[in-house]
Amino acid sequence: MKLLEFEAKKIFSGYGIPVPKAACIRRPGEIPSVLPEIGGAVVLKAQVDVGGRGKSGGILIADAGTAEETARELFARTIKGVPVEEILVEERLPIEREYYLSISVDRSSKQPIILFADAGGVDIETAARERPDAVRKATVTPLLREVPPFLLRELVGGAPRGIGQIINRLYRVFLEKDALLAEINPLVTTPSGLYAADAKLIIDDNALARQGISVNRDLTEREQEAEKYGFSYVELDGTIGVIGNGAGLTMSTLDLIEFYSGKAANFLDVGGGADQERVMHAVRLVASMPSVKVIVVNLLGGITRCDDVARGIVDAGVPQQVFVRLAGTNEEEGKRLLAGHGYTMFESMDLAVRAAVEVSQ
Numbered sequence: 001m002k003l004l005e006f007e008a009k010k011i012f013s014g015y016g017i018p019v020p021k022a023a024c025i026r027r028p029g030e031i032p033s034v035l036p037e038i039g040g041a042v043v044l045k046a047q048v049d050v051g052g053r054g055k056s057g058g059i060l061i062a063d064a065g066t067a068e069e070t071a072r073e074l075f076a077r078t079i080k081g082v083p084v085e086e087i088l089v090e091e092r093l094p095i096e097r098e099y100y101l102s103i104s105v106d107r108s109s110k111q112p113i114i115l116f117a118d119a120g121g122v123d124i125e126t127a128a129r130e131r132p133d134a135v136r137k138a139t140v141t142p143l144l145r146e147v148p149p150f151l152l153r154e155l156v157g158g159a160p161r162g163i164g165q166i167i168n169r170l171y172r173v174f175l176e177k178d179a180l181l182a183e184i185n186p187l188v189t190t191p192s193g194l195y196a197a198d199a200k201l202i203i204d205d206n207a208l209a210r211q212g213i214s215v216n217r218d219l220t221e222r223e224q225e226a227e228k229y230g231f232s233y234v235e236l237d238g239t240i241g242v243i244g245n246g247a248g249l250t251m252s253t254l255d256l257i258e259f260y261s262g263k264a265a266n267f268l269d270v271g272g273g274a275d276q277e278r279v280m281h282a283v284r285l286v287a288s289m290p291s292v293k294v295i296v297v298n299l300l301g302g303i304t305r306c307d308d309v310a311r312g313i314v315d316a317g318v319p320q321q322v323f324v325r326l327a328g329t330n331e332e333e334g335k336r337l338l339a340g341h342g343y344t345m346f347e348s349m350d351l352a353v354r355a356a357v358e359v360s361q
């Protein structure tokens with residue numbers, strides 16, 4: 001899950017990384033109450049989760065006299081389609097130089113990798129392409145709680161030495177917050193020292209419980225719902241809803257839809273031992289996508305009993321047509337139940353999928 005800049009800065013600051021004086025506001029009217037402790041010269045930064053925010057008009061400069069009006073202007077904007085609901089009001093730093101610092105997971109060595117570049121700021125990608133020597137890298141075994149001094153020296157090179165300490169502090173954030181990415185871009189020098197002028201922190205979704213985060217904000221409401229029931233669920237852009245049990249069976253249902261030139265609206269694996277209630281929730285969840293015109297349920301009864309599945313489908317009572325293929329334990333009873341409620345049953349997944357593709361077109 002991605003944290004917003006002000007959330008990441010709060011954490012960085014807790015680990016001793018200097019950040020500018022700042023306050024987060026939700027209305028322009030809050031400006032007069034926050035300015036006294038921040039100062040007159042400020043930067044207003046939209047708290048939106050989009051890349052290239054500065055270049056897309058998400059960052060405005062203001063002074064004591066213009067800050068409220070500028071905040072009003074920024075609140076009225078959408079940055080790459082995202083509305084501005086929170087603004088970070090920050091003291092404007094007299095920046096001398098900008099550096100780039102990040103720690104992420106290196107997939108080939110399976111270790112944290114630290115990147116440091118003399119050329120930071122908004123154009124780091126271009127700088128890295130044109131001057132690859134400006135970017136220095138080091139991988140560190142996560143068994144170490146600190147970055148060894150010789151690696152720090154190699155990374156920092158001729159840049160201010162205080163950066164070594166900031167790298168170590170960011171490395172602790174990275175380890176202790178179960179991060180996939182911890183980034184400071186730019187890390188800046190000013191007459192009063194180094195500051196993290198921007199901050200990014202992505203927490204590994206698998207560690208959210210350990211980090212005490214109960215809701216993954218990066219998920220849609222439906223994805224959060226799916227997580228609650230333990231479904232493997234991915235939204236796609238087609239019109240045929242898909243429910244299967246087992247990743248293999250569900251994937252092959254998607255493949256078959258594709259084979260018959262249909263488009264799946266989702267992937268949903270209800271998992272093992274799907275009972276009546278779980279099936280009902282799965283069907284309702286898929287049906288709640290506005291794009292779904294027809295639903296294919298493709299389930300194999302092992303521990304799962306086909307009659308339970310059938311009851312779940314009937315309980316769901318969704319408006320879309322539901323095409324069902326059931327095979328296995330209590331198959332006949334399941335089929336009788338569904339037929340009794342006007343559902344169409346198919347003898348094979350091939351037939352079910354073909355019928356669904358036809359309805360979807």
Ligand code: GDP
Nearest residue numbers: 043052053054055092093095121122185186198
């Ligand atoms: P991003 O576009 O989302 O990466 O936003 P940043 O927070 O990194 O800001 C983009 C750029 O705005 C930085 O690289 C700086 O050049 C500039 N900037 C941000 N904060 C300040 C500040 O306090 N003072 C000055 N002079 N420039 C700033």
Ligand code: MN
Nearest residue numbers: 121185186198
């Ligand atoms: Mn930035």
